[in-house]
Amino acid sequence: MPLMTLKVLLPFEVFAEETQVSRMVVDTAQGAFGLLPQRLDCVASLVPGILSFQVDEQAEVFLALDEGVLVKTGPDVVISVRHALRGTDLAQLRDAVKQEFLTLDEHEYAVRAAMAKLETGFMRRFASLRERSS
Known part of the structure; x- marks a missing residue:
């Protein structure tokens, strides 16, 4: 086979x-x-x-x-x-997945929050530059 x-x-x-x-x-x-x-x-x-x-x-x-x-x-x-x-063992794997992926989710959330702050700051500065040039 x-x-x-x-x-x-x-x-x-x-x-x-x-x-x-x-x-x-x-x-x-x-x-x-x-x-x-x-x-x-x-x-x-x-x-x-x-x-x-x-x-x-x-x-x-x-x-x-x-x-x-x-x-x-x-x-x-x-x-x-x-x-x-x-x-x-599925039970041990489930526990490992919970721990690993919850940690990843928390890390990804922190990274996304930091990126949102950076993007907001960039947009504010860009808008203020546009206002000054007008």
Whole structure:
């Protein structure tokens, strides 16, 4: 039986590279769907969720993924996401995701607030320059 290779890419590294993958399930905006080696080539937009896959006859592996894209060409599946976490126990993975993504959300909120302040200051200065030149 043919098998798949799975590569999960983050912005600055290869997060996971697995060979001998017999099946996987991913979450998309249209719902979860499974991939088997014989499935036709496809591209899918991923939503934050859990990717599960099985290598040979080993236990199922779980990856928590941020939004991203999946591309399947032949036996190769490449997934590109911003953040990912790996686990074999769903409860522990859920707790890790909560902690990791809540920290990211707080950081992103702080960055967005700082950017909004910078943009507001820029617009005020730009407006005052326009008024002076009029």
